[in-house]
Amino acid sequence: MPQASTRQDEAHSTPSLAERFKATRHLTEALLQPLSEADATIQSMEDASPAKWHAAHTTWFWETFLLRDHLPDYRLFHEKFPFLFNSYYETEGERISRGQRGLITRPTLAEVLEWRAHVNAAMEPLLEDGDLADLIALGVAHEQQHIELLLTDIKHALSKNPLGPAMWETPTKAVAAQQDGWIEHPGGIARVGHQSDGFSFDNEGPVHRVLMEPFALSRRLVTNGEWAQFIADGGYKDHRLWLSDAWAWLDRRNISAPLYWRDDEHFTHTGWQKRDPDAPVAHISYYEADAFATWAGCRLPSEFEWEAVARGQDKAESQQRFDASAGNQLDQAAPPAPVGTAELFGDVWQFTRSAYLPYPRFQPAPGAVGEYNGKFMAGQWVLKGASCATVRGHSRASYRNFFYPQQRWQFTGLRLAKDV
Template identity: 80%
Template sequence: MPQASSRPTNDHGHASLAERFAATRQLTESLLEPLSEADATIQSMEDASPAKWHAAHTTWFWETFLLRDHAPGYRLHDERWPFLFNSYYEAEGERILRRNRGLLTRPTLAEVLDWRAHVDDAMQALMDDPCHADLIELGIAHEQQHIELLLTDIKHALSKNPLGPAMWDRAPAVPATQDDGWIEHPGGIAKIGHQGDGFAFDNEGPAHRVLLEPFALSRRLVTNGEWDAFIADGGYSDHRLWLSDAWAWLERCTITAPLYWRGDEQFTHAGWQPRDPDAPVSHISYYEADAFAAWAGCRLPTEFEWEAVARGQDAADTAQRFSAGAGNQLDAAAPPQPVGTGELFGDVWQFTRSGYLPYPRFQPAEGAVGEYNGKFMAGQWVLKGASCATVRGHSRASYRNFFYPQQRWQFTGLRLAKDV
């Protein structure tokens, strides 16, 4: 059973850079423990990657952007592997086609884990040099993103097995009761984007001002029960609710329910489980979220509206906000599953109606790391918050997740908004 590692702290009560590096690396490996070699190698679709590939790619990241250039005398563990485990960095040369990652029966998982140990040892020499702190922070955040992808990708792969195998041997937590009602916001000028000295991705800035009209944001996420009502009312067959591209996608792919729904069940990391009507709906696309909002007589929030409310509800201490009692995020040895905590952060990534575009004065970083976010700013939609598979502390009010409108294998859901 996967075990989420605890985060050791230094004398100031916060995890040091070296401690967070070690905890993140260990968490990746703990999630690999229940997987067979075949489980870790399978690739169920082009959007997903094998669990073994995630473990290797995150190691390639450390080797390529830290050790190769900043550790004197370091030699690549295997000169053939950058071709296998580079993801999309054009500046780093040719790479295996994404759709072929599942063909990598070699190196074995054991060989990848040996590589990880080799890189972890070599990284220790760089931990105390402040010149490398920014890149190490980026690398930790990068691996945390891949931990969530590892979980969602293996869920998709296991769901394709007729046996419905479980990664965890225990059922998800019982859903909580979400509070009804709306959070009203008067509108006005809001400052959006990352503000402060802590880590943030480049796409979270620069901070800038936006004008908001008065609006309200739902206190709770849309539930499975409400989605059942949407289906029963012919939501998937009423063209008036759907965008043109969405309707074409619906017909082409014969979509009639959220991903992983079967009768009154849904597939989880604990196998097929009864679907609780009070739990937040998840694994929906932007197209579905937008159609449901239209059916409900509401709309999706903009990313700026969501952030304006979330920033106002942030705890003064970020560490406190992401403590064990704040939101439903990955921090315990239990299968990730939305339960509805009433928090803005956690359970599911929440779709907004905002296209993923650069903020005013945005400039990507120089070099290969500049390819991390900027080149994807077209044709995708921003999601806010965090999910039950997000490493605790990874998200913040300014965080911008993004997906194409048809994608739904992630823990994606929605929170309604309306004009007031």
């Protein structure tokens, strides 16, 4: 699994859209190789989906939005697959309920891989069609998102096995020392949103202006060791630190630590491992991030504050550049794990205090693809950056990830902010 990074080898030329398509499709399939048929089929909770379903759904996307409409005489690989592998596109008709995806024992993983090969071959004549470039770029980004979901969903599923099975035997990378201190920003009027010619999702625009007061953003992420101090200080038992909904959630779910913690261990893609106190904390909810920030005498940054600082690291949106050889690096790369980097990208998604809402003048795209982001703009919170499970080249300063406040199975963490 390639680690996320905003820095790309300048010797690599920017890959073509066809190369990005092929590398992304290969990466999905490479991640399925360590899994058994049972591993690839199980669904451990409604928020997660089986690995096989991710492999099939991303193939359904290409068949539905590209091949069906733009390749003359194309016939569906299987007439029942759209019902099984549509996710939430109401325009595309009825589908199996989300919580039932783990019951899809057929088609087998081998049959899904056969379907993928069929669609890959059928896509060849469309990959050089300039009129379809924007839609193909969306499909590549969509599959990259599902690659990250595949990794986090299978981690959750394997964690439920009392044996603590490992997806990889490779040890994780050594943790790097994070730099202390604060990045101060004078505030003022800033332009936010996607501002380059590269690909972006519709929720990253339109570009607009915001007014910010002076603030500072921590140079580093909150660590496991700091979180242990929060727990030792009674952080999960002090109602004064928690939002009302959060306090009720703690009581209802009996939450007392980040997901995957037990004693001095945590569950990883390499099974149960001793927890490094210097590694960035991960798998926390918005509720927990907000409570910790209050306990630390700080706050969460707004998404605009985070973006204003991150744009200086963005290298003219260089995260857009995709490492087309990533699929060939799986055997050498470490499993995803936060290790502490000198950048704002690549360890954990970072919670902000910004509600996930449309930007001024936002309009969803017409048709089914307009359901991609806009209809989820209620009740969720914006996260920025990228995680160790994010495909290299996928994120950028304007990127807006979003989750409900109680969700924590993703690699989610926090970076503190304060007023100055």
